Each structure stands twice: as structure tokens, then as C-alpha cells.
Amino acid sequence: MSERRTQAGRRLLAVFAHPDDETFICGGTLAKYASEGVDITLVSATRGEMGRRMGNPPYLNRETIAAAREQELRQACERLGIRQLRFLGIRDKTVEFIDGEKLTATVEALIRDLDPDVVLTFHEKLGGHPDHCAIGRATTAAYRRAGRKGSLYFISFGSEMERPERYGYTRNDIVRIDVSAHLEAKLAAFRAHRCQTEIDEWVWRPDREALSRFGKHEYFIRADAAAGSGRNSRDLF
């Protein structure tokens, strides 16, 4: 699909579960593509309103956290260069319990409407949290139903996909994005998610020290194994 559009007209849709997923997991990649002019839409299924972290020292409670996290996500999007943000209005921790058909239909409509060149979501088994797996499952089904192929990727944590064999994948299935030039934006987005990151002292150390905690690469799993052959393993588009 990348041939269809000029470099500047490319679109990326990311469908995640909570505010901060975009930053903590793949903030460098989103900042990189945004800086290249890719039009990024981020969908967050929930507002992260059932989180434990309430700031440190705490200044939020269960009733005020939703608005705070929404605001933090808007600021993180600005810092990463994400232009569109949508919420699906599902309560945090309940994504796996809502009607999967309806959720899939909602995401399918988004895919058809936005016509993205690349779609990112969670792997339905390796997502690491029930909400992650549920939104990943729905988005994967929606992507197939929309008749798409070859441009769906699952995000992965840290450098776990440096050795994909451990998860039943091969190197052909993995795209490794060099984010070393975009770590400042990633750090700025981490700091935008203040109530979630205040507990992590390293985030608030002087920039150089904080930046040294980030890996230089972020890793993505191709949803369609066949799409790997002959494709660039350093680029999602």
C-alpha cells in the first residue's frame, strides 16, 4: 500500500488500550514517523481510569484520574507528533468483557474510514494485560474483515523481539525500528504521563541520564508471516 501515497501522505493507525501504551511501548517509532510527516491516528480503548498510580505523592483518586489521564495523553500526543486521538469510551479493565463483535465493528469502521497504510495494535496473546489482548484481538479481526493484508504489526515490549525464536517467530517476522534520533520526544512524552511516571525516578533525572535508559530500537511483529519475505526489516511502510 505504501506505493499508493507519497511519503508525506502516509497514514498510520495505532489501536491500543490505555493512555501511555503508545509512549511506553513504541513512542520512539511514533515520533519518528510523525517527524517524517506520517499522519498518525491513535485510538485508546480506555482512559486508563482504573490505574493504581495516582501521582507520587498522590494527587488523584478514582473519580478524578480519567480526566487527568486524558489530558496527559493529549499532551503526550503533542510531544510525539500524533495529530488525531480518539477514545472508545470503554472502562479500563473491562475491554475483554464487552461485546467483541461490536468492538470489532467499531475498529473495522475506523480502518475503512481512515484507510491507513500501517496499523499497529497488541498481539492477542503476547499483549501482557487482558485489555491489551482484547483490543489486539478485536483490531486483528477488524483488519482482516476490512480486507487488509501485509500492513498490520503487533507492538512488543522493550527488546524481547531481539530474540523472536523464544516466542515462536523468526527474524523475518520482525521489523526493527531505529529510534535513536527520537528519544528526546519519547522522554518528553513519558514526562507528559506524569501521574504514571512520577514513581519512576529515572524519568525525572537530568535528560542525558534519563535518555540512557531507553533502547535504540523498537520491535514490531508482522501479523502476516508471508509479508516478511523481501520486505524491508527496518521500516513499517
Next chain:
Amino acid sequence: MMNIDRTSVEAELRKFVGADIYVHSEATSFVFVRNFKVRATDARIAGEGPYRVALRFDGHGWLRMEALTHYEADEAGRLLLAGYDDRGRMHVALHLGKEPFPE
């Protein structure tokens, strides 16, 4: 949220006694219940901090929570009680309101 002052919380709890109330209750890593509706017949606080709070309701029920450290009586007339650890993580919450909490 402020550190719990027992006398103030006692006074706030009394406002819900004899009323139909909506309750949000959670032990954060394990369970939450949002908007169960009961008629409170007693509402008490105990302890020297962290605190314990219990409700008796409908002539046959109890809700008891512990490890509460902070509270706020918000402008919507709701009483929000929560327990935080020393790094700002919330472990328990007990919210009382006379209207349903947003779902």
C-alpha cells in the same frame, strides 16, 4: 485528597446514614464494584491510621474496608476514601454518593 482526620470523616459518614447510597469499592489489584446501591443504616470509622471503615446496610449486610489513608468530600457531595502506599499507589478505595458514579 487529604490525610484522614477521623472526626471529619465521621461527620461526613453520618451524612449517608439512613439514605439510599451508591458505592464504589475496590481492592485495586483484585476487585472493584461500582455503583451498588444500598440503604446505609450505620457508617463508622475506626483505627488510628491507616483507618478502617464499615457500612451496615439494608438490615442484613456489611461492607468493611481497611488500609484507608486519605479522604475528600468533593463538591458533588460524595465522600471519597482511599488508601495509598508511600509511593502514591492506590490499593483500596471506598466512595459513597447519593447519585450513581459515572459508569
